[in-house]
Amino acid sequence: MAEPMLRLDGVQTDIGRYHILSGVDLEVPRGEVTMLLGRNGVGKTTTLRTIMGHWRAKAGRVLFDGQDIAKVPTPAIARMGVGFVPEDMGIFSDLTVEENMTLAAVSGPLAPARRDRIFAAFPPLAAFWRAPAGTLSGGQKQMLSIARAMAEERRLYLIDEPTKGLAPAIVSTMAQALRELKAEGASMLLVEQNFAVARALGDRAAVMEGGRVIWTGAMAELANDAALQERLMGLSVEGA
Numbered sequence: 394m395a396e397p398m399l400r401l402d403g404v405q406t407d408i409g410r411y412h413i414l415s416g417v418d419l420e421v422p423r424g425e426v427t428m429l430l431g432r433n434g435v436g437k438t439t440t441l442r443t444i445m446g447h448w449r450a451k452a453g454r455v456l457f458d459g460q461d462i463a464k465v466p467t468p469a470i471a472r473m474g475v476g477f478v479p480e481d482m483g484i485f486s487d488l489t490v491e492e493n494m495t496l497a498a499v500s501g502p503l504a505p506a507r508r509d510r511i512f513a514a515f516p517p518l519a520a521f522w523r524a525p526a527g528t529l530s531g532g533q534k535q536m537l538s539i540a541r542a543m544a545e546e547r548r549l550y551l552i553d554e555p556t557k558g559l560a561p562a563i564v565s566t567m568a569q570a571l572r573e574l575k576a577e578g579a580s581m582l583l584v585e586q587n588f589a590v591a592r593a594l595g596d597r598a599a600v601m602e603g604g605r606v607i608w609t610g611a612m613a614e615l616a617n618d619a620a621l622q623e624r625l626m627g628l629s630v631e632g633a
């Protein structure tokens with residue numbers, strides 16, 4: 394079987410004196426979307442931040458395309474082709490949309506073809522190209538934060554709650570943009586609380602509880618089994 398784009402083996406992470414991740418195992422196969430699910434506070438964000446090197450794993454392996462990146466500095470992880478969209482969006486409010494995009498292209502200038510693709514996915518970014526990012530609406534800021542991760546060719550996207558707090562119309566724009574990224578062959582690890590979006594985008598699911606992954610399988614299997622959802626996540630999200 395082909396080496397997955399991402400594999401975590403027994404990853405443990407402490408934050409200060411708190412033991413947050415207690416042995417996370419998961420995989421993102423090439424060209425597939427793995428949804429990282431679970432109740433609030435189970436360690437989903439910490440898992441993404443550990444992969445990106447914002448928190449350091451104290452044990453276990455983080456294999457990106459077969460290479461252990463657990464000790465690689467964060468900027469080098471980005472240059473290797475990992476795009477990260479943090480939950481707080483990580484944009485610079487005082488800079489313009491254009492400047493935010495320029496800073497996001499870590500390997501060189503933003504290619505015009507790539508910029509045009511981003512404008513096609515998120516038209517408001519073209520309209521507000523010269524405006525300070527702080528003046529954008531919540532949905533437009535989220536578009537910018539995903540666009541920043543798309544500023545150059547990525548082999549893996551780590552995206553934390555891209556539809557959180559957004560109006561339904563913007564949720565569909567976001568889901569469509571992520572679907573297009575997927576259609577281009579991107580591999581993704583996606584934290585998403587909106588189960589309808591998770592179900593539409595996910596190939597696989599990994600459900601966390603208490604700092605570890607307690608279930609992995611096909612997203613469709615989880616989506617079609619209300620009892621399993623109830624057992625794993627404490628509520629039935631059938632029909633959500």
Ligand SMILES: Nc1ncnc2c1ncn2[C@@H]1O[C@H](COP(=O)(O)OP(=O)(O)OP(=O)(O)O)[C@@H](O)[C@H]1O
Pocket residue numbers: 408409411413431432433434435436437438439440
């Ligand atoms: N900077 C921090 N200092 C101390 N504890 C933290 C810190 N960041 C996260 N935690 C704790 O780590 C645990 C996991 O948090 P994490 O944000 O990874 O969960 P999550 O599954 O992403 O939840 P949510 O859906 O609420 O974002 C929580 O108990 C949280 O309180």
